[in-house]
Amino acid sequence: MTRFGPPAQPPRRRPAPARAGRPTQSPRRAVGPARPTRPTRPARPPARRPVRRRRTMRLGALNGRLRFGFAAVCTLLLVIGGRLVQLQGLDGSKYAAGAAAQRVFTMTLHAIRGQIVDRNGTPLAYTSTAQDITADPQQIKAAAAAQRKLTGRDDLVSGYATTLAPLVGVRPAALAKLLTGPGQYALIATALSPVAAQKVTALGLSGIYTQPTTQRQYPGRTTAANVLGTVHSDGTGAAGIESEYERVLAGKDGSVTYSTDNMGNVNPASSTVTDAARNGGTVRLTLDQSLQYTAQQYLDTAVRESGAKDAEMVVMDAHTAQVLAMASSGTFDAANPNTIDPNEPMNPPVMSAFEPGSVQKSITFAAALQQHLIKPNTVISVPPTINMGGVTVSDAWYHPTERFTATGILAESSNVGTLKVAQKLGPKTWDAYEKKFGVGQKTGIELPGESSGYLPPMSQWSGSTFANLPFGQGESMTVLQLASIYQAIANNGVRVPPRIVQAVTAPDGTVTTTKQPKGIKVVSARTAQTLRTMLESVTLPGGTGTKAAIPGYRVAGKTGTAQQPDPNHGGAYSSWMNWDTFAGMIPADDPQFVVAIMVDNPAHGVEGGDVAAPLFHQIATYEIAHAHIPPTGSLSKHVPLQVCDAVTRYASPSTVC
Amino acid sequence: MTDPKHAPRAKRTPFVLLILGLMAGGLCLLLALNTASAANEVARHDLTADDQSAAAQLVDLENQVQASAAPANLAAAAAALGMVPAGNPGFLKIGKHDTVRVMGSAEPASLEPVVIPHPAPTPTKTPTSTKTLTKTSTRTPTTTKTAQKKTAKNAKTTPATTHGTTKQTHPTDTKTSTKTAAKTATTSTTPPPSPTPTPTPETTLPGGNR
Numbered sequence: 001m002t003r004f005g006p007p008a009q010p011p012r013r014r015p016a017p018a019r020a021g022r023p024t025q026s027p028r029r030a031v032g033p034a035r036p037t038r039p040t041r042p043a044r045p046p047a048r049r050p051v052r053r054r055r056t057m058r059l060g061a062l063n064g065r066l067r068f069g070f071a072a073v074c075t076l077l078l079v080i081g082g083r084l085v086q087l088q089g090l091d092g093s094k095y096a097a098g099a100a101a102q103r104v105f106t107m108t109l110h111a112i113r114g115q116i117v118d119r120n121g122t123p124l125a126y127t128s129t130a131q132d133i134t135a136d137p138q139q140i141k142a143a144a145a146a147q148r149k150l151t152g153r154d155d156l157v158s159g160y161a162t163t164l165a166p167l168v169g170v171r172p173a174a175l176a177k178l179l180t181g182p183g184q185y186a187l188i189a190t191a192l193s194p195v196a197a198q199k200v201t202a203l204g205l206s207g208i209y210t211q212p213t214t215q216r217q218y219p220g221r222t223t224a225a226n227v228l229g230t231v232h233s234d235g236t237g238a239a240g241i242e243s244e245y246e247r248v249l250a251g252k253d254g255s256v257t258y259s260t261d262n263m264g265n266v267n268p269a270s271s272t273v274t275d276a277a278r279n280g281g282t283v284r285l286t287l288d289q290s291l292q293y294t295a296q297q298y299l300d301t302a303v304r305e306s307g308a309k310d311a312e313m314v315v316m317d318a319h320t321a322q323v324l325a326m327a328s329s330g331t332f333d334a335a336n337p338n339t340i341d342p343n344e345p346m347n348p349p350v351m352s353a354f355e356p357g358s359v360q361k362s363i364t365f366a367a368a369l370q371q372h373l374i375k376p377n378t379v380i381s382v383p384p385t386i387n388m389g390g391v392t393v394s395d396a397w398y399h400p401t402e403r404f405t406a407t408g409i410l411a412e413s414s415n416v417g418t419l420k421v422a423q424k425l426g427p428k429t430w431d432a433y434e435k436k437f438g439v440g441q442k443t444g445i446e447l448p449g450e451s452s453g454y455l456p457p458m459s460q461w462s463g464s465t466f467a468n469l470p471f472g473q474g475e476s477m478t479v480l481q482l483a484s485i486y487q488a489i490a491n492n493g494v495r496v497p498p499r500i501v502q503a504v505t506a507p508d509g510t511v512t513t514t515k516q517p518k519g520i521k522v523v524s525a526r527t528a529q530t531l532r533t534m535l536e537s538v539t540l541p542g543g544t545g546t547k548a549a550i551p552g553y554r555v556a557g558k559t560g561t562a563q564q565p566d567p568n569h570g571g572a573y574s575s576w577m578n579w580d581t582f583a584g585m586i587p588a589d590d591p592q593f594v595v596a597i598m599v600d601n602p603a604h605g606v607e608g609g610d611v612a613a614p615l616f617h618q619i620a621t622y623e624i625a626h627a628h629i630p631p632t633g634s635l636s637k638h639v640p641l642q643v644c645d646a647v648t649r650y651a652s653p654s655t656v657c
Numbered sequence: 658m659t660d661p662k663h664a665p666r667a668k669r670t671p672f673v674l675l676i677l678g679l680m681a682g683g684l685c686l687l688l689a690l691n692t693a694s695a696a697n698e699v700a701r702h703d704l705t706a707d708d709q710s711a712a713a714q715l716v717d718l719e720n721q722v723q724a725s726a727a728p729a730n731l732a733a734a735a736a737a738l739g740m741v742p743a744g745n746p747g748f749l750k751i752g753k754h755d756t757v758r759v760m761g762s763a764e765p766a767s768l769e770p771v772v773i774p775h776p777a778p779t780p781t782k783t784p785t786s787t788k789t790l791t792k793t794s795t796r797t798p799t800t801t802k803t804a805q806k807k808t809a810k811n812a813k814t815t816p817a818t819t820h821g822t823t824k825q826t827h828p829t830d831t832k833t834s835t836k837t838a839a840k841t842a843t844t845s846t847t848p849p850p851s852p853t854p855t856p857t858p859e860t861t862l863p864g865g866n867r
Contacts, residue, residue: 128719129712193717195713289728294728551761551762552762624746633758
């Protein structure tokens, strides 16, 4: 432009003189004609001014619109910005949560409940994965409507019901009702095995879904069910070890959080947050599954054959006091809670107490031996009856005044003789030994609902109390406590509180072995050994428990027959309702295990030696073969049971005299 | 001015072709990738289904093994094989100079084999996928063959699931029988009921989980 500028200017200025010819427009400048070239300049402004003025006016108007527009835009922006702040800043979290709810889902990862295993690691209870089958009745309704439209038939629901019924184990009629029910959710089968659930899925029925769950399995069903307990429908422990060790077994559910697109597919780019489930720990019991099963079978058979109400048994390791079997007859099926009788204790061996009867004469004799009041062959004159504290006590069989040895009193279970021994002891000493043997105290075993039994406190004794207690009437104990008393005798006088949990394995793998509780020295080892030889005579000819004997083995034990209070006779002792008991150990000179048995009110065979002793024989025979316990090879020491005259000597077995 | 106009046009053609080629190639590649991804997705889906089926069968088989290994079923299986419970055991004590002493009082077993009136029912679940079925059947080799033969011979009533059971009964039972020199029925008036009395139907249900 600079280049062409100068030449272009002269032509522009040329018309200027022509403009000068208009004097009216510029009268002032027309005065000086001497300056002909000058007027061109003054002439221009008037010509250009209107143009300029027009321009500035347009600009002015434009400015106004601009300002107006600017303001409008600003207002708009402010409104938008404000809304933005409102949405993002003030209500932001709400909308973000709403959006997340539409695309982010959380799925529960079920923790597998821990196992309960026996002392050899055989699972007694474990949890496996399973599937629930659910239905969406609305979808099924829609599918039925579609089918009706297409084919004109209206048999979709009945078809569903007949197809599904055999797979889920629900009757077709009940199933059809569920499928046509209200709402969008119906649970049609719980805890189906995964294979069965797959068959349901393979049918591809619309509106039928599966959802993962877990199922508690008790492969032994009734075996050890009384100890294991059972679980609630939600999988939490309801009884027994299941409830006592809930914290260890339960584990902790985890979750996985993921986001999906609008089609419901998992968005691979989104972050998936996984909180892994922590499975439950393992509880290892001291029980031996085989022994437990066998014990239960024997008890069931014995109850059936003797017409008894109930029978219970505890088998215990003689040295560690670990419970090897804790059985009761007619145990429920842990896998089927419907078999649980709500009126019966779930675990009678620790929950229900009974009057032990003669079986606890051992305590009286242990105390007397320890106090050096008697020796096995001490001769005591035993009259047919004895009057103590205003009551007359007789023996279970009639006899004239006879001269029994202490061993004989125990072997033939004379109440009168036992009271004479107790009289030597005195109530105070007797009571102290009862407490040392754990009568009336909980053993502290790891099972819920343990009964402490009952030993009347001396302050509440009446005059006749001490006429009953020494032979086991007027006090009560559980089978477990009875086993514990004999464990002390078997373990050379040291009573170890019994335990049933061997070890607990935490979910992280750390093993906590149950520490053997500190033993309580009850009597000296010498006293325990002497008492065991005395108890041997119970199972030898002439004793009350000969049916407990095992050929080739030395068996020490004691029978018991306690009268039951009869509620129909104002709670007075019944003459025909009995608790039949037997407690014993084998081999007598080196005991390996202790068995305590109680049979509640047998109809046939009313004495402990008739029902309980054969049970001891059976279970002990099984256990010596099962645990490989050979005989010690030693022979029983012969102690005469009574001072015999010529006739008795001729008529009685050789062991009596 | 005409020359510079024509020169770029001559050069643009291959460029356009190149771009078109790249685009076409890219599209083809995309199609191929997409197809491959879809094919892989299908394969993944199939494999997941297989995996789930195998996992389901594993759970089922484990449950069956556990149920069959339960004492009641072991007892039934042992009885079906004609085994009788041992009575009072005898032991051989080997002393110094290889002197052998018989301890305990053992007698030959005199009990009748336990008759199981109701055999343990076969589990209701049967494997669905034939693939896994052949796998498991090839995996259980010679050890079960003899057991199977025995079961077939001795008792037709033995359920199919006792393959696992018979395996398990063998060690336990041989243990006792080797230790027991001879089996006896003791002299008590009533013969001791076997440790394998007739199990109630409830206790013998294997795999019945509910």
